[in-house]
Amino acid sequence: MKATVVKHTGSHYLLSQLPEWNPFMAVVKGKLRLSQGESTNPIAVGDLVEYERDETTKGETLCTIKEVLPRKNCIIRRSTNLSRQNHVIAANVDCIFLILTLSFPEIKQQFVDRFLVTCEAYGAPVVILLNKVDLYLDTNGEYIQEGVKEEVEAFKNIYLKAGYDIIDVSVKNGYNIQKIRELCKDKIVLFSGQSGVGKSSLVNAIDTALNLKTADISSAHLQGKHTTTFYEMHPISSGGFVIDSPGIRGFGLVDFSKDELSNYFPEMLRVEDECKFIPCTHTHEPGCAVKKGVEEGTISPERYASYIAMLEDDNKYRDSV
Ligand SMILES: Nc1nc2c(ncn2[C@@H]2O[C@H](COP(=O)(O)OP(=O)(O)OP(=O)(O)O)[C@@H](O)[C@H]2O)c(=O)[nH]1
């Protein structure tokens, strides 16, 4: 029998036969047949698994996971402290919301770019949500705070140019919450991002019957407090399933070869067959279409700098934010 992993808590899993919501417990015994390589969690939320149902001598049913079925996609990061091992954040998602906030906590561009590269590499569609816009926009989308506009527009410009969708949202005043509900309809959506950006608050906002734990960010460090500790899928009453996740501390890139890295920057992929030399690393080669794009302003210098940093830094870059 097949079911989807909807929660993982240490020793056991909760499974459900989606789109039905009928969570039941399952365990792993003995050796698991794996379709992927080494990771700290061979079974992730969103995985479709094959399981068996047995009657125990006490007459209880026990479900045992036998196999993880091949993934449609997944998002994998290098675990920060166990540098040889990978951590599967989620599998088989229809969409990933990368949730960011302008200042509370502030955006770390290297984290954002490594996250986006990984989504591209594993074929997972991603949308950027800029949360907490009530801090500088009114509900008509007009700026209420001086001086923020340039910063917001500059940030948006970088990622719009790259080809990503960015949606302003506010849990506090409800801005675009209905739009988020619609985007989640009939889909499995991962809510991801650093601690304190409002992932759990957003899930609560799109389905007010859910009551996930949230907490203020620390006033001293303006960082989240890692309130959510498990990956867990929730059914949404207006349709669809969302996966709330713990805040990501460090996002190490899994081993990509240097040749393939630029394929995961959509704005570079679009022009790289116009480079004079193929393959081209877009660094020292003459007649490089990517460098031309940076000069002409169609490729943002910030993204190009991230690309170069990822190319050059083999160790440090991969293991910390
Ligand atoms: N002003 C404002 N505050 C918000 C908004 N959304 C969330 N917050 C606040 O941000 C803080 C963090 O929210 P959480 O939902 O706990 O954040 P999280 O991303 O789930 O954090 P972790 O579980 O630690 O990863 C809480 O105090 C929320 O009330 C918003 O749209 N506007």
Ligand SMILES: [Mg+2]
């Ligand atoms: Mg949370």
Ligand SMILES: [Zn+2]
């Ligand atoms: Zn080039």
